Amino acid sequence: MRAVAEEERSDLGLDKHDPFDPYALAEAHGIPVYSLTQLLEFDLGPEAYSHFHSTSSKSWSAALMPLGAARIIVENDAHSPVRRRSNIAHELGHHLLEHSFENVVLGEDHKRQFDPTMEKQALFVSGQLLIPDGAARKAAYASWDNARVAEAFDVSEQFAQMRMAGPRVVADxxxxxxxxxRSR
Structure with missing residues (x-):
């Protein structure tokens, strides 16, 4: 999985220290990304829009969806730009790992149920795309705090903290x- 992320970053002309643009990777793979707001133009019902964009915006982030043989990503544009970037990277992780759509089901509460292994794999790939291990190690040895990592890689401080936990232990x-x- 790490090699897949490295190859994708390399194909975009990035080294391990460059910020990653998930929208550029989606475009490179021919995967259009639509926001909920854009879907209003395609007859997304106002009730669904209001539910996911306002009332319950934290309940849903993004989805990779089949459209015939093609794939599209729909994202919740109620989220912050850094959250949206990690959402798209996560969905691209599913695509890059060729996860099937058969394992997504609706539960009794009508919420989607996911395969936890596939979710962990997509999270791992998104982490490698957004903050590769080598960059995380370098930042850890340089004693970068979460705010500095977040700014350098255009991610949230929460995402930076998640990616930096292991490298900081190694550096310590x-x-x-x-x-x-370690340098300050």
Whole structure:
């Protein structure tokens, strides 16, 4: 999965320290991205729009959907731009890993139920696309805080914290083991 993300970043001309644009990758794969607001032009009902865009905007982020042999992504544009970027990267993770659509079902409460393994895999790939391991390690050894990582990679501080947890442990252990301080 790491190699898939590295290859996709490389194909976009990015190295591990460059911010990743998930919309550019979607375009490179021929996957149009539509916001809920754009879907109003295609007869999305006002009740559905209001529910997902306002009333219950935290209940749904984005979805990769089949459209015949093609794929599209629909995103919730009520979310912040950094959240939308991670949502799109996550959906692209499903695409890049060729996850099937058969494992998505509706539960009794009419909420979508997902395969937890596929969700973890898509999350892993999105993390590698947005903040590759090498960049996270370099930032950890440089003692970057979540705000600095978030700004450098155009992600939320929460996403930065998630990606930096492991690399910070490694950097702290190396600092203690080899007796050198990390740069501030």
């Amino acid at each position: 252990r190396a600092s203690r083991k080899f007796g050198f301080g």
